[in-house]
Amino acid sequence: MYTTSTQTRRDLIASSVVPVSLLILHTSPENAVASVRSLPFSSINEVVQYINHSCNRRFLQSVRSSCYNFLYRGTEINASSRDTEVSAFIIKDTYDLLDPNTYQSTDAVAYFQRLEDKLSLSGYNVKPSNGHLATTCQKDAAKWGRPMSIWPIGDTGVDFIWLASGGVFWPLSDPSKELEIASEPLQRLDKALQGDAWEIMFRADNGVLAVPAEFDEEMRYLLKHAS
Template sequence: MILDRRQAIVTSSIFLPPFAKGVLGNLAISNCSDLICNYTPVSFREDIKLEDLFLYRGNTIPLDDVAQVVDPEPDLLMEGTYDDPLALKYFECLEKVLCAFPVRPSTGHIATSNQQEAGKWGQTVSVWPLGSSWAYVWPEDNEIFFPTKCKDQCDDSELALNQRLPDALHRNREVLFTSWFDDQQAVSLPKNFKSLRSAFLIIPSRFDAQLKVELQKRNYGLS
């Protein structure tokens, strides 16, 4: 059963600053917090602030710089992403279950509040979706999407769609997310950002404490 609040969470208008896609360079953490406070979904920041927990991914290429904007191709429907061949069947099943929604394996990426779990995939980095809208889904009955009790089947999984992110953060659940810029905002974006979907900022977890201080100073960009 899919528990759905709405198909997407839409936030106020945002405009991306004129930085180039790719490595941001040796930005101060204060610059990163400004980027987060101004160019990530408001509802995402509200929930992160509420729980005082970040979402993480394992970055396969270690970052030498403080931060980087990335827009990788979704890889959950690619062979070899998981070692288990049943994983592809599971995510193909999940794709069908979520076919009517913006977030699904073909459009999204997985993150988790569990740093240990994220670290299995590479360097642990906090994840900050970029966009004026975003959508997410997480499994109610398991910390991770795969493997599950049903192995390659997902039909019986209870999925929480666009709701209770604080609960997912607190329970160390994996979160499949996607974000995008609405057409109205895209008009004002730099050319190399107009087609971005599910782009996000990543910051090595070793900067977490500093980042939290800077975000708290700015109240996470919330009024």
């Protein structure tokens, strides 16, 4: 359970009045960042309000039930800002799991194509061609870029799958073993969020809100105490 000391709570409340700049990014296969639009927020608290009002309610409830464990992606976004500002982002990434440049491996492409076929035949809504990978481990996300917690937007076009045994989709821990996929409602997403460095494949047709991981502590406190 996440706990915060009295002094830390005072510090978090003080820090929550820092102005926040929200940048909205629209992407295309030809250009990872086709356009950027800045929307000012007056505080971290307003970002949390945005999450509560606009992000996927099922995912948000799973985060709460997991004792506020977050899901992360590494990004190439390094937006400059004044010392008095932080930035959050709405991102719509291109789908790259079937791209040989993602893992620099033809074996990885062949694996994700087999997974695509398996998931399509089984009727899953999320698969490599319309999904992305995120991790429960901030340090693992940092290997791919600036780590940010992600928050899928909207209550439609959002789905999640993960490996029933946990761990990462690639590289395979045991290539000879048949993959068993887990998803809701038979398995609980909040339990997957508590996994140790687990990868979760997600679909977010409306994009995700991404918040730099350096604000995790403030985010957890404010989410926990949001009215």
